[in-house]
Amino acid sequence: MYQFIVNPSAGAGKGYRIWKRLERQLENDSQEYRVFFTERQGDAAEIARVLTSDKNEAKILVVVGGEGTYNEVLNGVSFKGMITLGYVPAGSRNALSKGFQSYVKVNGQIKRVLHPKYYRMMNYGVLTSGGDEIFNRRFGGRCGIGLDAAICHNLLCCSARTKMSRVRLNRILQLGISMKQLLLAKPVKGYIIFDQTKRVEFNHLYFMTFHVCGENMKKNKLTSEYLESESGKMKVYVANSSKKRNMIPIMKDVVMGVRKKERGVRVYECTEASVHLSRPLAVHVDGESCMCQQDVEIRCIPKRVRVIGS
Numbered sequence: 001m002y003q004f005i006v007n008p009s010a011g012a013g014k015g016y017r018i019w020k021r022l023e024r025q026l027e028n029d030s031q032e033y034r035v036f037f038t039e040r041q042g043d044a045a046e047i048a049r050v051l052t053s054d055k056n057e058a059k060i061l062v063v064v065g066g067e068g069t070y071n072e073v074l075n076g077v078s079f080k081g082m083i084t085l086g087y088v089p090a091g092s093r094n095a096l097s098k099g100f101q102s103y104v105k106v107n108g109q110i111k112r113v114l115h116p117k118y119y120r121m122m123n124y125g126v127l128t129s130g131g132d133e134i135f136n137r138r139f140g141g142r143c144g145i146g147l148d149a150a151i152c153h154n155l156l157c158c159s160a161r162t163k164m165s166r167v168r169l170n171r172i173l174q175l176g177i178s179m180k181q182l183l184l185a186k187p188v189k190g191y192i193i194f195d196q197t198k199r200v201e202f203n204h205l206y207f208m209t210f211h212v213c214g215e216n217m218k219k220n221k222l223t224s225e226y227l228e229s230e231s232g233k234m235k236v237y238v239a240n241s242s243k244k245r246n247m248i249p250i251m252k253d254v255v256m257g258v259r260k261k262e263r264g265v266r267v268y269e270c271t272e273a274s275v276h277l278s279r280p281l282a283v284h285v286d287g288e289s290c291m292c293q294q295d296v297e298i299r300c301i302p303k304r305v306r307v308i309g310s
Contacts, residue, residue: 001049002033005044005063005073007090011050012165015065017091018106022064025110044069045076055081062113067141067147074124074138079304082208086113086308113308121303125212125234127285128297139212139285143273143298146207149282150181153289178251182244190277194270208238208248210273210298232302236268272299
């Protein structure tokens, strides 16, 4: 039986509209299901925690909402039992949808979830930080430190975000906030230790992002499942430049979701990384704030989450 966790306010009401279409399809297919609506921050994590408390029963949890809703479910769910996750993106930021091989059209998303052709085992990441009070936070798509996270923090508290989402001007808002945060940004010194062996130092660090969603997938012809080409590794993008103007095209590509080799951006691969900065910077996981941190550890948990494929 499907268990749906729906954020009706995601994407300025898009979450509720998508759910009504899902509901009609479920009734047409005579599918058994239960639905739980979130009302405030933290509800999705608590619902997922309760639903997966019985470790002997297999569960299918489908999240309808934005990256923040999925992140809450990921942090609330228990992986000790047989858990399958599905995701129907309904927010303004949908970087996670690439990992789930979702479709732009809602009908394609509904078909993928209700009539899956295969299942995949996906990675997820864990961020550890907090100084005196250590905390752990899972993430399913990306984790960002510095300018990237400052933009996410600004978007979360922006009063115009809902109105801009309704008229589909999210990219313009994000680009404007990106330029504002770039003007305010001050580079820091720091270093990263990759896999406890390789140390890389930076003198003009603006931001770094860690991606655990598989970008390159290969299909297994025998099982019809897609396999990660680099199992258990995350990609790390580091923006370091002595000239702030070099960050302008980089930030434009970040906002538009384009990943390409830019001058001033270094790319690494690792399973774990320790970040040490000269002063605290903003941190986010899947677009959700983790406040400002100075020392952070990030690791990739390989092929731990069973998800519905296309």
